[in-house]
Amino acid sequence: MPDDIGNLDLTMRRALTRCLPEHEPAIGVDLEEVLRRGRRRFHTRRIVPVAAAVITVLAIAVPWSLHRPAPPEPPPVLGTGPATATSTEPTGPRIPAGHRRDTDADTLTTYAVQNRLPAGRIVEHFGTRSDEFDGGGRYGYGFHMLWAEGGRYGYLIGLHRTRGAYPATAYGLPAEPCAEPGTRLPQYNCAPFEAPAGDLATSFELAEQGYRMRGLIWEKQDPAGGAPIRVTGIFYLPAPGAPTPFPALDTAPRLESFPLTVADIARAFGMEI
Amino acid sequence: MAGTTDSGFAVYFADRVAGLRRAAYLLTGNWHDAEDVVQAAFVRLYGVWHRVRRDTADAYLRKVMINVFLSSKRGQPAREHPVPDLPDLPAAQPVADDRLVLRHALAALTPHQRAVVVLRYWDGLSVAETAAALGISQGTVKSQLHRAVHALRPYLSEDRGVR
Numbered sequence: 001m002p003d004d005i006g007n008l009d010l011t012m013r014r015a016l017t018r019c020l021p022e023h024e025p026a027i028g029v030d031l032e033e034v035l036r037r038g039r040r041r042f043h044t045r046r047i048v049p050v051a052a053a054v055i056t057v058l059a060i061a062v063p064w065s066l067h068r069p070a071p072p073e074p075p076p077v078l079g080t081g082p083a084t085a086t087s088t089e090p091t092g093p094r095i096p097a098g099h100r101r102d103t104d105a106d107t108l109t110t111y112a113v114q115n116r117l118p119a120g121r122i123v124e125h126f127g128t129r130s131d132e133f134d135g136g137g138r139y140g141y142g143f144h145m146l147w148a149e150g151g152r153y154g155y156l157i158g159l160h161r162t163r164g165a166y167p168a169t170a171y172g173l174p175a176e177p178c179a180e181p182g183t184r185l186p187q188y189n190c191a192p193f194e195a196p197a198g199d200l201a202t203s204f205e206l207a208e209q210g211y212r213m214r215g216l217i218w219e220k221q222d223p224a225g226g227a228p229i230r231v232t233g234i235f236y237l238p239a240p241g242a243p244t245p246f247p248a249l250d251t252a253p254r255l256e257s258f259p260l261t262v263a264d265i266a267r268a269f270g271m272e273i
Numbered sequence: 274m275a276g277t278t279d280s281g282f283a284v285y286f287a288d289r290v291a292g293l294r295r296a297a298y299l300l301t302g303n304w305h306d307a308e309d310v311v312q313a314a315f316v317r318l319y320g321v322w323h324r325v326r327r328d329t330a331d332a333y334l335r336k337v338m339i340n341v342f343l344s345s346k347r348g349q350p351a352r353e354h355p356v357p358d359l360p361d362l363p364a365a366q367p368v369a370d371d372r373l374v375l376r377h378a379l380a381a382l383t384p385h386q387r388a389v390v391v392l393r394y395w396d397g398l399s400v401a402e403t404a405a406a407l408g409i410s411q412g413t414v415k416s417q418l419h420r421a422v423h424a425l426r427p428y429l430s431e432d433r434g435v436r
Contacts, residue, residue, distance in 0.1 A: 012393075013395065015425065022372075024295075027290055029294065031287075034286065034312060034315045034316050119308055
C-alpha cells in the first residue's frame, strides 16, 4: 500500500476528490446576503473607531455613575419554545413514549441526512431511537429537522425501522398511506416512485384540514438479509396547534409551499436516485 | 461606483464560490458548515474588495477561509463524529463504502492537519505558499503533512476492495 503510491500529489488529489459526496447540493451561499453583510461589516469598521473615541471622551468628562448602562437584554432564543417570554415550560424537543434522544441518530441527522439535502435552513434537529428492539431485531430510528425560511416553519422527518414496527402515528403521521393498492387513500395522491434494487416505494402528498404533507414510504429490502425495512420521509406542515416534537411549531406560521421535492426527501433518507 | 464594485465582485463570487465550497467541505466535513465558512470568507473579502488586487484576491480569500475555519475549531472539543450510513441493525456494521472510510480518516485529522492537506494537495500550493497562507513555518507544514499523509495512507488506494 504505502510503497505503491507513486505520485503523492496526484494520489492525494484523487483521495480528496473521493472525499467529496457524489451528489453536491445546490449552492446555498447567497450573493445578496454576502453583499449585505459585507456592507454592514465595512461600515461598522469605519464607525467603531469614531464611536470608541466619543465614548472615551464622554467617560472621562461625565461621572460614570450618571451613565451606568442598563443590563443588556438576554438574546432571543430561536425556535426552542413557545413565543411567550414568561413560559417556564421545558423547551427541548418532545419525544414520543418508547423512544429516546440518541447521539448516533443525532450525528446521522447532521451528516447523513443534512448533507444529502439541498442547502436549506435547518435551524434545529435531533435524532431518536426506540428504547427496545423491534420484531426485526433492530431499533427504530427517527431523524427530525425544523426547517425555517422567512419566519415560516416546517418539519422534515425521517423514520427508519422494521416494516410494521413503531408506526409513524407516534409522530402524528399516517402509518399506512399507500401500503397496498386496495387500501390507498385516494386523497393521499399516492404514486409509485422509482426505488433502487427493485424496492417498492410510493410517494404521497395531501392537503386537508389545515395540514399538508409531502413524502414517501420506501419498503426497503435489507441487503444483509434481515427483516424488510420501512423508510418514511415526510415534509410536514402541521395544522396550528397540532403536536410535533418541536415546540417552535406550536405557534410559528407554516411555510406556504414545500421547499423540497419528493426526490430531495428520498435522497435525504438514503435512496440513491 | 458601488454598482461597478458589486458587479465585479458578483462575477468573482460566481466564478469562485463552487470551488471554494468544495475546499471548505473537505475542511469541515459537511455542507452546512462549509457554506458558513465560505460565506464568512466572502463577506470579509467584500469589505476590502476596493483595495485587494485581483491577482491576490484568491490568496486572500483562501487565507480568510482557513482562518475562519480554524477559529471555529479553536477551543472546541470534537463532539460529533461522522458515521457511515443509516443504521440497519443496532450492532456495529462494517463500513461499506471506501469513500466514507476515507472521509472518516480525513475528519479524524486535526483541523490544522486538514488545513495543510487541503491547501497543499487540493489547492495545489507549494510548501512555502501553504506556510505563508497559514502563517506558520515551512518545517511545521512539512511535519503536519507527514503526519497527515501517514494517517491517510492506508485509505489512499482506490481499489481497497471494501465496497
